[in-house]
Amino acid sequence: MRSRFQPLNTLRNQIFIGFILVMLIMMSVAGAFIYLNVSHLLKDSAERHIGQTAVQASGRMDALIGQMDSLTEQVANHPSIQHILLKERNGGKVNFGQRQSLLQVMHSYQAYMPSVGSLELYTAEGKMLFPIREGSLEDRIGQADIREANQMKGRLVWIGIDPEDPRSLLAIRQVSLVDRWFSRGGYLITRMERSYFRLSDASAVNEEADETMLLVDRQGQLLSGEPLNQTDLSGVLHSKTQTVHIGEREYVKAIQQSERTGWSLLILIPVSVVTDGITVLRTTLIISASLGAVLFLFMSFMLSTLITRPIGHLIQAMRRSREGALALNPEPAAAVELRELNAEYNTMIVDINELIRVICEKEVLQSQTELKALQAQINPHFLFNTLDAFNWSLQEKGEEELAGLMVSMSRLFRYVIEPAHHDSWVTLGEEMAQIRRYLELMEMRLGERLSWQIHMPSEAAQIPLPKLLIQPILENSILHGVENRIGNGRVEISVTPSTRSGWTKIAVIDNGPGMTLEELAAVRTALMGGSVCQSKGTGMGLVNVQRRLALYYDNESYPTDGVLIHSAEQEGTVVAFEIPDEYGGR
Template sequence: MKRAKKIARRLRRFNTLRNQIFIAFFLAMLVILGIAGGFTYSKVSSLLKNNAEKHIKQTAIQASGRLDALMTQVDSLTAQVAGNPFVQQLLLDEVDGRSATFNERQALLQVAGSYQAYSPGGEALELYTNTGKLLFPLKEGQLDIRVDPRYIEEADKQKGRLVWIGIDPENSHSVLAIRRVNLFERWFSPGGYLIARIQRGYFQLNERTTVDDSGESILLANDQGELLGIGDTASGTDLTPLLNTKKQTVTFQGEDYVLVKQYSEAANWTILILTPVQYVTKGLSVLRTVLLAAGGFGALGFLILSFVLSTMLTRPIIQLIRAMRKSRLGGVLMPNPEPVSTTMEMRELNYSYNEMVHHINRLIRVVYEKETLQSRTELKALQAQINPHFLFNTLEAFNWSLVDKGEDELASLVVAMSRLFRYIISNPEKDEWVTVADEFDHVERYLKIMSMRLGERLEWEIDLDTEAARVPIPKLLVQPIVENAIRYGVESKIGKGLVSVKACLADDKVRIEVADDGQGMNEEELDVLRKAIRTGTSLTTASTGVGLINVERRLKLYYSGGEQSGAEALHIDSARSKGTTVSFTIPLDGQFSREGGISGGPNDIDR
């Protein structure tokens, strides 16, 4: 365990910014070199293969032309046999119902021999009647047994043209071809069939031979994938995968080859030319060596360059770290004002650090002065605590004096004013939150005091649900709305004005509504008011109350609905000559924090 920790500490010593930059640069360059080398190698290899394919294609075209010439020669000889007068007469007699005699069939040997002399690859000819009976050579046989019936159907479709069958099922060293013999004197009607058996070596393309030192192989295959060449290497191999593939490079008998195919329509056969990939890409070995050598020298160069570059980048940072350590050991001291660095970023970093040190020094002085000022302020606050008690005691003295004189109405107003002051001036840290019932009591005291100034012009209604009375609410949240209702609703109206204050439960929330029956606002004035509340901009410069903006801010501060939803916490409805209604809802249990404060001073909204 101790050894592992020791190794971990040693590894952490090497986990520096310079080493990280060095390793990152070096690995990045290695990746770039690898990708570039691999891309170059791949492109050159593909180019060599394409060029080789073009040359092999020419060889395939030449081989295909030679194959077509040989097939044309066989086609010409068999056509002459089919048109021989003796053959025509013999087959005509068979069609008329007269069977050929033994001597007539034996005479076909001389006819076949005369034509075979002109075809060195021809081994034998076979003549069948229209019904498939063997006429020549002199033995028993049937055409549909000798060859696949589909080739007979194909010969009928070709109407006398030569059809190449493939390897002779009775002799694997021969290739068969069939054609229908048409009777000239019967309007070229079918008279029989002629089969030619040719040696496989006649085409000189059908065995795997080495053309040169390239190891190139030429294979001849029919549409069934049978190898038509002679040779032990590829005998019995199914060439169907080579015929069906569209790839340039194939694997055949465990070796990779570049494949070129040339189709012969005359026989429905395909010439396959296989050239070893190793021969095609033999020049790549030199390229591979060059790329490896270049990559090695490049990696060495990048190694040195990465080390130098990482050192250049991290040296100014190391100097700045040393300056910070000196500053930490000696308190908060300024480092060297101009460290040696030629980069804009490092100069800016050093400048920012110097500014930070200056700022910290200034903050130390400010904090010290604030601590001193706070001590003095606390002393003055202790001395000033006598003033509220003096005010409350004085108001109590007025109350008892008025009671002794029988001025009960004035005495009740003095008591209301005294309780109102106690509600407002009390310690905010202890009484920031009150119940809805306490807030409504404060509103009622405020209305009583305002009725002393407005007299019979002011009427009010207070409706409070019992369940909503116990819900906590921030102090002085409803009274500013009531003050606005009196100032811009009742006072601006001729005659009596009614202010209605209600609180009820709705959907697990407490809805508080303050309404007046004053002159109200039109839609344009209402939009201006809503925009001012939303943006926090006062409409007047002589505002004295807490105001609707302050109420809006406090609702968004203490409750989650206003800030997160983006909507106004206060909902205002108004109509000209009908009055204004201001309402808001608070959750039963959704305030942010009862310790939060409100930034900014009081604001008011003129309507």
């Protein structure tokens, strides 16, 4: 299972998925925080709006109740009504004419308030005085309402729905006789249309907000307002929850109870209206989150590409390097870290190419040296046997000096043409012994024209160096210095400690004719450019020595200045170089 998804486990996909997870977490937290807080604000705003509407409607209802209370009080205190009820209370008989006179009084008040359907007047014993017909108070309303009217002592009592006309509402008040110490003189019943308590105009935003205002009595019966599917609203009134279900709709309720009537003003707003803002908010958040997700995905893709593309190019360059193409990766990167990584890779490629070049040159040089050594080893045993025969022959003839020269020549040849499997590194003491044998042979050839000296401290004898490193310089010194000089020539090999700690300086000094400035510049240019200028005898010139010094010593641990030449006309020449005391060895 893991191997199936292994190709997808790339740095680019990891960055991409990581960014997506971070984006989802951040957007979820931010969206939830915004949604909850804004929802809470919208809910509080809706509740405040409902409360304000309830207060406004309650104020309007109190104003209507106050108007009706004032009207009935004026009717109850009218002189004609007070006179008739006082006469009835004192045991007098109210005739038809007196009852007929009440018609004008009642009509005048009804004209003042058209919503009042009728006014009914009863005596203290419950006998109807107006309208002019037979009837009693107990037949009109219940005993409980009469007792409540007596308890209120002249204040208006709201009964509710008219039993005889469900489209009307009833209110009763006890008429107190002013001239009889405000004793009970009778009862005044007011019948009004339900539209009197039309409260839907209390708020200018009711229609826009789809609000429903209902006036409900103590028993939960609807007194005023648009009828709903549920006529018994007692359950709605006594519900402790903020939302109620009426029919198939869910409403948010607000109840404002009137202290003067005991009725309740019920305001219902559909939940869909309250949550409409939350729905818009949710839709806005979803759209914003979708757009943000698309933008974030695009930016994540671009950022991951910006990071991984240079790495991919660098990997391709490494693969080409593994196949043998050690080429630089010129791909620029935007990030500083990636630029540094690419620069380090290019530096490594340059160093590797340089190391390969040095190794190749070293191998070529070693191959050439071994080839020359092999060429010089043509039948070496025959050569050594011949030299030994000369040595014994000269000793038999008493030529001890010539015999010694034969021994020196034999040892010289053995040192030069030593088999290739022997180590190419020797000690400075071994190299100086070879130099001494060579100088002895040159002294025999040149006679008094050559004098030489070797100065080497004993502690320098064990310093390692490549074999035949001094020989080419010495040959050039004899060839171009001593042999080109008229008179005696002198060669000196000096081994001294260098000014650099742990290094030794080797110098070959002659008193030959020296070089002009042009000749010296040409030699130095040849050394720097690597052009070959071979010297007679060994076949290895100064350039060969320069290249060997560079191959063996020119690195970070053992930097070398190469071959240094100082010369002037008629003052001789000094050729020197420095080697470390602890490098190489057998």
